Structure formats: C-alpha cells, structure tokens
Amino acid sequence: MLKKQASGLYAQTLAERGFVTVAFDQSTTGESSGRVRNMASPDIFVEDYSAAVDFLGKQKFVDRERIGAIGICGLGSHVLTAAAIDVRIKVVATSVMYDMSDSMWKGLNNTKTEEQRELEKDYLAKMRWQEVDEGPVGGPHELAFDENNKPIYWSKMFPDKLPADADPVTKQFFDYYVGRAFHPRSVNSNGAWDALTPWGYYNFPLQQRIETIK
Template identity: 35%
Template sequence: MKSVKFKNRNWEVAGVLQFPKDFDETKKYPAIVCAHPISSCKEQTAGNIYGKALAEAGFITLAFDASNQGESGGELRFLEDPATRVEDFRCAADFLTTLDYVDEEKIGVLGVCGGGGYAANAAMTERRFKAVVTVVGANYGRLMREGDLTVDSAIKTLEGVAKQRTAQARGAEAAISVYIPKTQEDRIAAGITDIDIVEAMDYYLTPRGQHPNSPNQLRVDSLDKAMAFDAFHLAEKLLTQPLHIVVGDIVGAFGSLRDGFELFDKAASKQKSIQVVAGTSHYELYDQPEPTGKALEQIVPFFQKHLA
C-alpha cells in the first residue's frame, strides 16, 4: 500500500495505491480506479473492501478521496459537486498513465453507491477506462431531485439554496448540513425507519465503518449542483465499455436497485451484465463478508476478462 497525490486543477487529490502480491515494478499490471460513495472516503468500502480484494486478485488499485473532501485538497470543504467528482476520475486516469508499472491500455473503474453513478458517468467520456463496475451504484442527481418525494421538493430545496447563497454573498458563513441523522434519537424523532438510512447510520456512525475523513458534513450550497445532474445521461450513446452492475434486492430509499436496472437498460455496452445479490441490502454490499464475497465472485472474473 502506498499513499499518493495527483492533481485536479490547482489542488492535490489524495489516494492510496494497493499492489498485487509479489509486485514487481519492472512489470506492467492492469489497474482499477475505485471510487467511494457520497459522504465516504478512500479508507472505507472503496479502498478497504473492493480495492483490497482486487489488489489481492492481481490488479493495481487506486482509491482516492473526492476533491474538497477527506485528505484531498480543494478550498471549499464538504463540497459535493458532480462535475468536479467526475473530473477526479479523469485525473486518476492521468496519474495511472504516468506509472511505468501500469498498462495504460488496461485500466478499469469501479464505484460504490454514488461513486458508482459517477464511475459510469465518467466512463462515457474517459475512454481510458476499458471496463466498468458499479456496486449499488446510485444516481445522485435523481436522489437529490426526489428529496422527500413531495411534488415540489426539488424546487423548495433550490429556493433554500438561493437564499443561502445570497446570505453568503453578504458575508454569512457557509451552511453545513448532514447526510444522515447525527444520532439515533434524531432519527427516531424524525420518524425515519427506512432501511438505507438505518443501515447508513450503523455503517458511518459506529466502529463498523466510521472514519474521521468521513465526517457526515455537506455544504448546503452544493445541493444546486446536483439537481441538474443525471449520472446516466447519454449512457445509451456513450457508455459502450463492458459493464457489470451489482445490486441487492432489498429496496431502500437510496434507490440503487432501480438505478442499477435503469443503467443496465440504457447502457450502449454490447457486453453488460447485472448481478442481483439475493436477500441483500444496499449497505451490506459495502462491507459484509458474504454479500461482498458474492459480488467479488463475479467482479474479479469480469475485470480479468476485460483487462487481461
């Protein structure tokens, strides 16, 4: 394992390279960029589960913190900007091509949850990615537009962001919100029982997955950037690389099962597959041994086939 940094515009993105057993820097290896979920960091599922397993399977893997988050640079902290997130992927590919031990014709990409949506979107225009995997991939823009599922939820959010930006233009501090309730008491008081929220709290707020680089903070004035973003826009024209999609069949509010089938149906890829891990929820595919093991039983051969 090696900590690295690469540039996105005028700041540095922090990443971690993981290497196959008996790695020999005089040889060339296929490489896979591993992208973390919204609100996550490289030390969680993208790096410690999927990046680690793929390195053990013979690939070089690169997990990185999104710009403006974790250990990465970017002046506006806790910003979730889809355009910048997608550019991170291109910069990761740039970096891999500078490494003598990476075969630049054998680079793949894997993303988890929101990172999966971004991975698919990035692959449409980043042709150095030769194979694409999404694990419970979610379309962040769709999720933000649906909001609380009321008719005008998105408009209300945008009106609120507009007021916040006006306040900041006049000298107010940036408003920082949360992705999930801070405590179980807050969740119960809000009447939230959805499995995705309940399990997100168990993952992010307990020793199971908790990490200081994933602080459950989001700039309110970044919500407008997601509202018009569609991770799957033009997939029917531009997403042509081999594609493998992993979802669980226990449905929660984040909608990754629905998004997985939408991406599968839309993608122009001639070689595409979707794996439904039965009896499995969204967050179980982050780190639980049995579901992630089943996912990797298909992910590893997929990458071996298309990056061989």
C-alpha cells in the first residue's frame, strides 16, 4: 500500500501524539524510484526499512537511540525481518501481519501442494522468458490454481466488480483498495504486481531470525 493509504494514516496519528514519523512508498511502488515497476522484492523491501532509519537518523531533532518501525499487512513480515538484523530499530510493531514468503510457498491456509509448487516454477519460468522477449508483465503475486490444477493468470489485482461468491478476505481487500482507499498510483487499486514477484519470495524466506529480536 502507498504512504497515502494506511501507512500515512498511522504516521499522521503518531505524529499527532508527539512522535517524529516518516511514511514511505516501498521501492518500485507509488512515488518511489526503481525498475522494473511494481516488483515486490523481499530483500529490497526489508532494506527499505533500514534506509528509512538512515533518513530519520540524519535529522537533528531525532534521537537515534529511540527509533521504531511499524509494518502493515504484508510488510509486517518485512519489518520483523529488518528488526532482527538492524538493531538500530529499538521498537517494532505490526498490524495485520502475514508472512508473504510462507504464504506464497505454502498457499493460503497451507493448501498448496508439492505438485502445484512444481507447476508454479514452470509458470514462473515461462513468465521470465516472456519478460525477456517482451518486457515487464503484470500478474498475480500469489498464484492460485483452478479445479484442473491449472495456474490462474490475471493482469489486474481486482476486477471492476467482484463476483457474488467472493470470499470475505477478498471482499475486504476489494472494498479497501478499489473503494475507500483507492489511489491511481496504488498497484493494488488499479494494477498488478510484476508476474515474477513470487520468484524473489521463494528465494528469500522472511522472519528466519525474528526470535533474536530483543
């Protein structure tokens, strides 16, 4: 999500309570720089938190020993990964956190089979060749499968209208990103992540060292 969505609201609310805050668009999203656009990259997103600490620590009115970080939704797993290594983050919190690497590998509620993982590797290989030949391709960041075990491809996060039997989680995401928090630069509002997004998460498991957070 963008800094003009939930993270900006959290930052504003904390600022009203006396905290110095910064909300940022993670790399390749919103107003941030980076190519390929809308590539969700776990290692880069983790590094973004440390870069934000760098920025805050350069401000003369900030105490470097009292810097904390908040991760919202999928970025909750990234902020915990960052805090496990970057001890400059003295306090860490998450909101509606889920581990995106674990979810992509195992599927929602651990429903992805070993066969489907192998099928997804084939799918990602085809997507990568397509990007080599044609340039960036949008697609699902968490691949689902139909009743015939065929990967379900789409080029946009959400349709203009949800089917009546959409599950409650999808409905809530739709109501937020397409409805009350819509923003033209938000990939979740009107676009899709790069189709190769799962590639990085398969190679970069998150939260491996969170038990070391003091």
